Amino acid sequence: MKYEYEDRAIAFLDFLGFRNIVSKTIVSANERINLLSTLQNIANSLTVNPSQEEEEEFFRKYEESSGSKLDDPEDIMRNHPMLNDPKFIETVNYFGDDEDTDLSTIDRKVTIFSDSIIISYPIDRMYALLFEIQHVAQVLSTCGYMVRGGITFGKLYHSESIVVGPAMIEAYDLESSEADTPRIILNKEYLNKASEYNDQYKLYVDFMKSIKLDEDGYNFIDFTVLAAPGSFNILGERINKDLEEIAIKLEDSGNSAESIKKLNNLKEKNEWAKRLIEPLLT
Template sequence: MNYQNRICCFIDILGFKTHLNETIDSHGNDVVEKINSINSILELSKSITSNHGISESRVVTYFSDSIVISYEFNEESQLFLSLLNLLYVSMELANKGYLTRGGVSIGKLIHNENVIFGPALVKAYNLESKISKYPRIIIDKEVIDEGIKYHSQNHTINEEEEYIMDIVTLDDDENYYIDYIQKSSSEFDDIEYDLYRFINNLKSNFFSNYESEPTDVKEKLDWLKQKINNLISHIKINIQNPNYAPDIIQLYSTLEYIE
């Protein structure tokens, strides 16, 4: 058995223990609605990650609230397709009240239906648990540098990089992350109205009880708040364009910043 050079994605659902605690009420009874919610989220995650591009070497492992996805790094345009899937995972789970955090690394790994181990997994886990800090999936720069070399035959390496940069953003701490806030628009069926609903869902899901949250949770939510407020600010500037329909201008003018 030998190591392969693989890209490894480690994803964790934040606050999963808290969500699990909410499946039982103060009298020890099952909270069926919450149980069903968690089950639907896990099934959604599996469904999305199972349709993970066109990779022939992809392997996915699920355990509790974590998902590990890996594939051989030299597959054509697979990095772009993988990051696009992870964008959708992050966006859909956030829309339903669950935040994700993760790391994407490249390196030596053994990953099959029975076992998973290797330096790439350790690095991806460390990116998630020690570097990411916030509800974001960060990508090692080496992953991007290597991934764009294996671009689609239909476009150049520079075009491949542009497609990837339409998914990721360089954060304030110089780490690239999958930007499911500012760059989620491509995944909406009806961008003009779905984006409005998405923003309000995020505000409702994560900031309704902000003041009662512990300090460590507030630190994560403060990062999210900044990203959402930046998006709202960007939208308010854009809707000043007279080419927008009056009902869209009226709709988005009602968006309020998170205090």
């Protein structure tokens, strides 16, 4: 076995309020099943090339969300600026069955422990990672969980039992020190680096417009893109309940300055997430 670093793209995700979530799984079988089945599905799933039906559904949803008509999805794909790149045309047959472009065959690694999820891809699949993380974040949010995370690239060793390296540390630092609110942020050079590679999933990330620029200069993944109305009702209910509990605790005159600071920070996180999902609540 070779113990060598590879150049990889990595996402580090962290459940917010995980201690409270786990405490509920002790007394509620539904909470326990919901949490464990959600994590197991993420661990088992592989990002694969979409079927024709999935492509048609993707473009239908895109038309609805953007308000613009795509007369022929294949024409749109053929006319995408990226496809005019001779190197891209030479190396990637987007609609073909080339094994090299099938994301189910590439070296995807997943590690889940406690309240953390780590997913990494080879460095030339940086957009594939963004595409998957958008999906993972949407699934988790649909199930009522808030997540925060950091996405970066660099030297990494990621096996079935070990994940270590400078890229892991940076992804963790982005999540714990920079993300703050329930968002998944990107290293500020991530998109520039990703543009160096002919990753087919750039097409989907571009069309989905799921990468948004926040006020502090960090790009983050908008997990609400193309989601149906009502998708985040469970999360919305949890946020409202948490905000009510926070409001009650803030009224307690016995709170220390540190307790008030923590409660206000928690309030800010919940309000940020609520603003993001509110247009889709029913």
